[in-house]
Structure formats: C-alpha cells, structure tokens
Amino acid sequence: MNNIKNNIKTRLTIALRTKFENYKPETSYMPFHTRLLGKDRMALYSFIQSLNTNFGTSIFEPVAEELGHCHFDIIERQKEVGNIITKEAQRVIQDIMDSLESGNSKPNKNDEIAKILDVARSGETSTIKPTKIDLFLQQHNNVYLIDIKTAKPNKGGFKEFKRTLLAWVACYAYANPQANIHSLIAIPYNPYEPKPYERWTMAGMLDLDFELKVAKEFWDFIGGVGSYEIILDSFEEVGLEMRNEIDEYFKKFHLS
Incomplete structure (x- = not known):
C-alpha cells in the first residue's frame, strides 16, 4: 500500500504542476474584488474555479487509474x-x-x-x-x-x-x-x-x-477497503509538501 500511496502522490504532484504551467487567470475585470482581496487571492480563487471544472479528468481519473491497477x-x-x-x-x-x-x-x-x-x-x-x-x-x-x-x-x-x-x-x-x-x-x-x-x-x-x-x-x-483514507492522506501530504511551492506561485500575481 505504501508503494501505491507514493505513486498516487506522484500523480497528484505532476497534475498540480502541470496545471500551474498551463494556467492562465481569467481576464474578467473585477476592480472591487481585486482591491478588497488582492490580486494573489483573486488569482487563487480563479485557479480553484478552473481546477474544479476539470478536477475529474486531471485529478480523480489518474488517481483512480493508479489505485485500480492492483484490483x-x-x-x-x-x-x-x-x-x-x-x-x-x-x-x-x-x-x-x-x-x-x-x-x-x-x-x-x-x-x-x-x-x-x-x-x-x-x-x-x-x-x-x-x-x-x-x-x-x-x-x-x-x-x-x-x-x-x-x-x-x-x-x-x-x-x-x-x-x-x-x-x-x-x-x-x-x-x-x-x-x-x-x-x-x-x-x-x-x-x-x-x-x-x-x-x-x-x-x-x-x-x-x-x-x-x-x-x-x-x-x-x-x-479495496481502506482506499478512501489512503486517497485523503495522499492529498493532505501533497498539499503540505507543496505548500511553499504553491505560495510562491501565487506571490507573482500579487506583484503583477
């Protein structure tokens, strides 16, 4: 199971980095929201919305593929x-x-x-x-x-x-x-x-x-039994391991 978990984490990390590389923030002009919350937070909000639209294809499908190989x-x-x-x-x-x-x-x-x-x-x-x-x-x-x-x-x-x-x-x-x-x-x-x-x-x-x-x-x-908990743990661990990388990515929107 440890090997499967590591493979899932690798897939998650690759999927998130690929999303960063290809992501372009929405160009809609929201002057009040931006001034109130800041460009970095608005970029994060836009990123989450974008991620949600293809979470199944870019995240859930590859994770399920990795998980199902043994069964x-x-x-x-x-x-x-x-x-x-x-x-x-x-x-x-x-x-x-x-x-x-x-x-x-x-x-x-x-x-x-x-x-x-x-x-x-x-x-x-x-x-x-x-x-x-x-x-x-x-x-x-x-x-x-x-x-x-x-x-x-x-x-x-x-x-x-x-x-x-x-x-x-x-x-x-x-x-x-x-x-x-x-x-x-x-x-x-x-x-x-x-x-x-x-x-x-x-x-x-x-x-x-x-x-x-x-x-x-x-x-x-x-x-198999226990897979749901493995998935949740994998997401949490990748989030913690990539936290600095994620923060650095969104800092550039604050400076732009």
Missing part, C-alpha cells in the same frame, strides 16, 4: 465505448426512459440491462457518437463503465446521465456480446459529510444500489 486486469481512462447500436436497442432505451420519466416504473438496472442485451445485436443498426467512458475497468468477464460526476450534479442532468449509461451498455454489448456489463455514476466525495449523500435527488432515474457509488464506496470499490 483490475484492465483499467483505462477516456475510452471509446463504440459507435454502433441497434435500432431495437434504441427503442428499448427510449421505452425505459419514457417509463421512468412518467413515473410508471422505478429504476431497476438488472432488468434494464437484460432488456437491452436481448436486442443488442438484433436487426438494423445505427451509428451514434456516445460520450467517452471516464473510467473503464475490467476484471475477468466483468466490465465497469464509469461516468465520474461532480459532487453536486445538476438535478436536471440525471435524465441524460441515465440515457448515457444505457447507451454505453448497448454499444459495448454490440461489440462484446460475452461481457458482463455494468455502467454506473461515480461521485468522488460527499459534500454533505457527515450527513449521508442526498441520493433522493437521483432516485427517480438511477438504481441507487447498482448505478451509483459515492465517496468511500467508490474509492474502496476501485482499490
């Missing part, structure tokens, strides 16, 4: 799921979405996948362009297609999240009919801690037992 046979980031889907699978997905949106049924991922697999290679096909899989995991015949989301995803986006997960299943099954497919949403941390994550906001669209992993549940799934 999965294959782990890939930003993987193409395939672009062929049968028209029957598209029809089934639309029927599932219509039933969920109308409240006529509750999400049941096992049943939904079974319905899609029944028609995943039948009849005419269409070419589509689904979003890439943030994190692809394979262990023996089991594959996990994971979409990493922000801690507080927009409630209105859950319909599209669900449709993406179902489309991934259909496209991957077309090219890999023998695979045991799982698709799910991952949320790297719980912003409501120590209270439970407010899963009720997703309950109408997602099967909470099979389509959602939050915070500790997600990281321990990737790397």
